[in-house]
Amino acid sequence: MPHNNSLPSSDADNMRLAKRMAHLGFCSRREADVYITKGWVKVNGITITEKGQRIKETDVITINSQAQQQQSNRVTIILHKPMGYVSAQPEKGYKAAAELITLQNHWSEDKSGIRYSERHPYGLAPAGRLDIDSVGLLVLTQDGRVAKQLIGDNSGVEKEYLVRVTGKIDDNGLKLLNHGLSLDGELLRPAKVSWQNEDQLRFILKQGKKRQIRRMCELVGLKVVGLKRIRIGNVVLGKLPPGQWRYLGADEQF
Numbered sequence: 648m649p650h651n652n653s654l655p656s657s658d659a660d661n662m663r664l665a666k667r668m669a670h671l672g673f674c675s676r677r678e679a680d681v682y683i684t685k686g687w688v689k690v691n692g693i694t695i696t697e698k699g700q701r702i703k704e705t706d707v708i709t710i711n712s713q714a715q716q717q718q719s720n721r722v723t724i725i726l727h728k729p730m731g732y733v734s735a736q737p738e739k740g741y742k743a744a745a746e747l748i749t750l751q752n753h754w755s756e757d758k759s760g761i762r763y764s765e766r767h768p769y770g771l772a773p774a775g776r777l778d779i780d781s782v783g784l785l786v787l788t789q790d791g792r793v794a795k796q797l798i799g800d801n802s803g804v805e806k807e808y809l810v811r812v813t814g815k816i817d818d819n820g821l822k823l824l825n826h827g828l829s830l831d832g833e834l835l836r837p838a839k840v841s842w843q844n845e846d847q848l849r850f851i852l853k854q855g856k857k858r859q860i861r862r863m864c865e866l867v868g869l870k871v872v873g874l875k876r877i878r879i880g881n882v883v884l885g886k887l888p889p890g891q892w893r894y895l896g897a898d899e900q901f
Contacts, residue, residue: 661701664690668708675791687711721789722767723774723895724748727887728785734773744785745771752891759894774798775806775855775879783808783876784884786895796901797879798855804880804901808850809843810860811873820867824848828866830856835863 662670665679668688673679680698682688688695689709690702702708728734732744748768771787774797788794797804817823824840839851850860861871877884880901887893 661703663698664688664695664700664702664708665698667702667704668710669791669795671708673708673710673792675795678791682710685713687713722761723786723788723790723793724767724771724892725882725884725887725895726785726787726892727884727889728777728782729889730780730782733779734776734785741779744773744777745787747890748787748892754887754891754893756886757893759896761894761896776857777876778858778861778874781874781876782889783874784879784882784887785876786879786882787892788895793895793901803853805878806852806855806876807878808852808860809875809877810848810850810864810871811846812848812864812869813846813872814869816869817867820869823867824850824863828863830859830862835859838863 664683665676668674668679668682669676674682679688683695683698683700686694686696687710689711690700690706692707692709726744726747728744728747731741732747733741734744736743745768748771750763753763767789770789772789772794774786774788774794777783777785786793786797796802821840821842824838826835826837828835835856836852836854838853839849841849843849848864852859856862860874864871875884882895882899882901
């Protein structure tokens, strides 16, 4: 197999190969660097092994069967996170949600057809946060493509929440929740917020600032007393019991 580590790299608008691969959805940048150094990536039919290589937008990128196999072996997990667990690194006195990914907690009604393997709990990263005092759908994945889709800068995937509140909402509060509020000096993207009943709101967001819903509610006179995420994109929490998990099936897409 021919190797070439010196494709022309002149124009400043040319993108680094790893960044271009992530942009096109091949994998994450970190994974791309690994694939490149292993010689698993070709540009216009030429194997590239230099991570910093710049390429043109018109260049054709391909990854070999070894990279494809590595990607296909990666799993994505849907967890019903209970209260008291943190999404990422455990804080003092608390446990990480990833610790729930055990054979004992695997949902008996999982329809993915994927058989549990001892390697599946390793290398899982949360694709989005869910506060320690919030519950519901949390995605944990070994696949950088999934993480990029859900939490990348340009992610437009909807996240849906049921939010129980107390307090008296401002006169124009519901309108502001839908659009017009700012957090951290930045105008929030439009949301879809509606009353489900007298003390529960439904939020549909396309962004995820830290404690965003709780802070939004505070700005219009409400206090959140319960928050549950029930959907991410096309994937719903459904009947998955708290503390249990299932695999994302091959037929499912966010």
